Structures are given as structure tokens and as C-alpha cells.
Amino acid sequence: MELRQLQTFLEVAKHKSITKAAEALHISQPALSKSIKALEEDLGMTLIVRTNKTSDLTDAGMVVVEYAQRMTALMDEMTTTLNDMTNLARGQINIGLPPFIGSLFFPKVMAEFHKTFPNIEINITEYGGARVVKSVEDGEFELGVVVLPVNEEDFNVFPIVEEEMKLLVHQDHEFASREQVDIKDLTEEEIIFYNEEFALHQILRTHFITAGFEPKILFKSSQWDFMSEMVAANLGITILPQSICNRIVNEEVKILGLKPNILWRLAVITKRGRYISYAGRTFIDFILKAKLFSQTT
Known part of the structure; x- marks a missing residue:
């Protein structure tokens, strides 16, 4: 079993379709099917039930998704930590953002941040607030912007709007x-x-x-x-x-x-106990100090 197999399996689980996952990964459908089949043989269990239109997870598949998310999050964290140690001039942030909030506040914030830190790449995924919280908890996003309250035992909370x-x-x-x-x-x-x-x-x-x-x-x-x-x-x-x-x-x-x-009440959240990249910390400090949100309201 290889990490790449788990990553491709997560993509299939996300799209509920081998065809759509293959398109997202830019690989052929037969190659992806072969990878999933090899993973199932390694584990000795069926992970996906294939139909004409969808690929649904079995109970075993749902367990593998949970652990695969943790493993890929740890790999991403390791890479980020090593990049920070080498003092690279570039950085990357993955942010989960509800569309409601994004359209209100973030165009101006992102423009100002990019102007100040042109070498930091920001990847934004728009989800509903509840899914943003879950995705930060699972390690899909380093940062999330959410409506409070959230469980502060699980997350670091940085309020930005009230x-x-x-x-x-x-x-x-x-x-x-x-x-x-x-x-x-x-x-x-x-x-x-x-x-x-x-x-x-x-x-x-x-x-x-x-x-x-x-x-x-x-x-x-x-x-x-x-x-x-x-x-x-x-x-x-x-x-x-x-x-x-x-x-x-x-x-x-x-x-x-x-x-x-x-x-x-809106806040940026990060998962407690997870390493936050230099780029992520820079972004949080920037929006807290710049007070750009208050200019919108």
C-alpha cells in the first residue's frame, strides 16, 4: 500500500465517481481503476461499490477515507514544516471559505495580502460553514473562515468580524x-x-x-x-x-x-495541535492587524 494509492482513493471518494476523479487527477480511468483495485487487494477488502453512474463507499471504504485523510494531512504538515525550516521565499495557504463570507469581505483582503506578499499562493475552496469546520478538523484546509461558535477545545479561534x-x-x-x-x-x-x-x-x-x-x-x-x-x-x-x-x-x-x-461573529480557525505554516501565520497576522474587515461594514 502506497500513499499515492490512498490519495487517489480519496479523490474517488470525494467525487463518488472514478471518471470524475480521473479527470481531476489528470490520469486515465483504467489507470485509476487499477490503482483502486490494487489497494483493495492489499487490504483484502472491497472499498468501493461501482455502478453505472456512481462509485459508493463500503463501510471499509469509509474507514480508509478517515485514516487516509489523517495520513495525507500529516504528510502535508511535514512538507510545510520542512519548507519553513529552509526559509523559502515562497509559501502556500489552503483556506476553506463559505461563499457568503467570501463575496463580502475577501476580495479586498486577498488583493491587499497579495500586494504585500506576492510570493505566497492562496488556494481557496468554497464550502458551507459546517463543512469548512469539518475540513479544517480533517486537515484538508490549514485555515478556515467560519461563523462562531465552534468548539474551542478543537480549534484556535481568531475573531475578525462581529x-x-x-x-x-x-x-x-x-x-x-x-x-x-x-x-x-x-x-x-x-x-x-x-x-x-x-x-x-x-x-x-x-x-x-x-x-x-x-x-x-x-x-x-x-x-x-x-x-x-x-x-x-x-x-x-x-x-x-x-x-x-x-x-x-x-x-x-x-x-x-x-x-x-x-x-x-466570524473568525479564522486552525486545528489545535496542528503545525501552522509561516505563510498561514503571516495571513492570520495580516488580517488581524490590517482591520480591513471593519472598512467593509
């Missing part, structure tokens, strides 16, 4: 003349909500349940502009962070305060 969530209603809505609305008054409202991949889905749902009711969800989305446009079309109400509200120019949408106040 702002209020706001209620958006149509200008003809009965609440439109108010400055603030109690969350308990939303019992009968149809709400345009976040999908389950986003941390805000569970955060807001918890607030509703604490107020004594389940939200009446009309749509679920991962796009803030779609959510605000649905409000503008008078199809429901929604709740968005202040930074996003600052970008809404549609006069048919009214932005109101919420009671109790709900905070949207």
Missing part, C-alpha cells in the same frame, strides 16, 4: 414602520431561510426555538441577493447580516432591528 443581524421586510409589510421587531412576533411569518450547509441555519433556528416556535420556512437559499430579492417581491421576510444589508439598494426592502439582538 455585527448585528437585521430583519428584512417588504415596504408594505405591517412591520415596515417599526424600527425594531421582537423575534416572538415572527411566529406566523413565512421566512426565506439559509440552507442546512450554513451555520446561520442552525444559529437562527435555535433563536426561534428559544422564542418558542419553529420558523415557517418558505425557501432555503445560499445566495443573499436572492434572499433579499424575494423580500422585494413580497414573498416573505428574511434575516441577513448588517454588511449584506449595507449593499441592498432596493427601496421596496425595509431593514429593521431585531430583539433580542442576534450577532454574526
